[in-house]
Amino acid sequence: MPCKHIEVKTFKLAHSTSDTVKIEHVEKPYGEYSSPVVSIAIYSEGKTKTSEVEIPYENIEIFFKALNESVALCDSIPRSEIHAELNSEIGGGA
Template identity: 35%
Template sequence: MMKEAHLIKEIPLASTEDGAITVATVKEPYGQNSSPIVSLGIWLSKTSEEPDWKVHIPVENLDDVIEALKEAKKAL
């Protein structure tokens, strides 16, 4: 069972009226001694209880994911 997330930032989702991107951290998300994660949620509408999409990025992969996102931004 996933532990409680600590919200870092909520960003308005472009091209939606009330959508959002949430960035949160979760320590021991999958039980004792599991590695922390960053949880990204995509909400098409914040009236929903759960995000439409959710991605969990292990802390060990975070730097590589950030670098890949920077490369993707340059390519656009």
């Protein structure tokens, strides 16, 4: 049986007008006896794959932990509120 991709979720990439993230379960990604992986791919304009990472299920828990640590790190860095310099909830253009 060849490699089989099963789509789990596709969603719009933040801060982009047309790029998407696609998450798939992949059976037999490297041949008949290979273990399944999770594929996380970015598609430009929903069509062209621009990047992809495949994570074995054996590494999912450490992957989640690292993502949560990254979110905590990001949240711990002080930042100005969006558009605070304009004293407005929306930005302006030039």
